[in-house]
Amino acid sequence: MDNVIILGSGCAGNTAAIYAARANLKPVVLEGHEPGGQLSITTEVENFPGFVGGVQGPQLVENMKQQAIRFGAEYRAGRAVKADLSKRPFRLELDDGMALETRTLIVATGASARWLNLPNEQKLIGHGVSSCATCDGFFHREKLIMVVGGGDSAMEEANFLTRFGSKVMMVHRSENFRASKIMLDRARSNPKIEFITNSIVEDIFDVSKGYVTGVQLKNLVTGESYTRGVDGFFVAIGHIPNTKPFIGQLDLDEDGYIVSHGGARTNITGVFHAGDVQDRKYRQAITASAAGCMAALEAERFLESEGH
Numbered sequence: 001m002d003n004v005i006i007l008g009s010g011c012a013g014n015t016a017a018i019y020a021a022r023a024n025l026k027p028v029v030l031e032g033h034e035p036g037g038q039l040s041i042t043t044e045v046e047n048f049p050g051f052v053g054g055v056q057g058p059q060l061v062e063n064m065k066q067q068a069i070r071f072g073a074e075y076r077a078g079r080a081v082k083a084d085l086s087k088r089p090f091r092l093e094l095d096d097g098m099a100l101e102t103r104t105l106i107v108a109t110g111a112s113a114r115w116l117n118l119p120n121e122q123k124l125i126g127h128g129v130s131s132c133a134t135c136d137g138f139f140h141r142e143k144l145i146m147v148v149g150g151g152d153s154a155m156e157e158a159n160f161l162t163r164f165g166s167k168v169m170m171v172h173r174s175e176n177f178r179a180s181k182i183m184l185d186r187a188r189s190n191p192k193i194e195f196i197t198n199s200i201v202e203d204i205f206d207v208s209k210g211y212v213t214g215v216q217l218k219n220l221v222t223g224e225s226y227t228r229g230v231d232g233f234f235v236a237i238g239h240i241p242n243t244k245p246f247i248g249q250l251d252l253d254e255d256g257y258i259v260s261h262g263g264a265r266t267n268i269t270g271v272f273h274a275g276d277v278q279d280r281k282y283r284q285a286i287t288a289s290a291a292g293c294m295a296a297l298e299a300e301r302f303l304e305s306e307g308h
């Protein structure tokens, strides 16, 4: 039986692993369906403190992983597909059919950005296609930027991106916005934002060049398809928290995010949360790392209180 199993190997999971390993708890990290988490699909990270000249996202998470391994963390490929949190030790079933038992569990499974699933979208991530304006807006100074979505995230990202881009085009599939009135009004009154409603993006170009040069749009009212030149393409159509194995056990909100019971605690004693799986607001590498640290400290104190 393990002391601590950490689900997820993004910034939250890796930082939890560093702290738990340094506390001699020999944590086991299940790397999950996207080892390294969201940073593994980004390029340069310029806002993680401590890297004056920036750092490549995949390198940053790999550094964290190696740091955790140095102190005794064990990394395993795979993910939990089922969890029994009704009694301790907690029992996890993995995608390879194995089962694991653990005294404490840190859920750092993240929230996956929802993508449009366009033919070239995944190929251009990190090369103009992004799901995070805070992360990548800076690379598009005086460039043409497109944002897709009609919720608060899309409004916030479009407004934020006007600090960088010469123009921001906001594409939404209808005329009805889920965004709050105040956020929508702010975007509408921003002279740098052009609204393109009742429209969808059909594809992104240009994979042969290796970066974004434009998109094909379709007007859903007229049926007309046409191309527009863009340099940066931001998808802001929501996130999906990775909490499926915990439905009916952990307290989740209406969108599936873990509801915190203070600090890193969940409604189940001995199960802790870390990172984007609980955080729909900040979603930054540094906040996920901080949450991972909190979860590991809480797991350590909990185990100590139980005499382990």
Ligand code: NDP
Residues within 6 Å of the ligand: 115, 116, 148, 149, 150, 151, 152, 153, 154, 156, 173, 174, 176, 177, 178, 179, 236, 237, 238, 239, 280
């Ligand atoms: P939302 O679910 O609110 O909005 C998603 C948007 O994406 C909708 O407009 C939806 O269109 C559109 N969309 C979904 N799928 C597709 C698709 N396949 N193709 C095209 N468009 C699509 O997500 P958000 O991330 O914007 O917000 C999530 C939550 O976080 C909300 O509660 C929001 O209020 C909150 N939030 C708050 C902020 C703040 O207060 N500062 C900032 C950011 C988020 P449709 O409406 O047609 O379904």
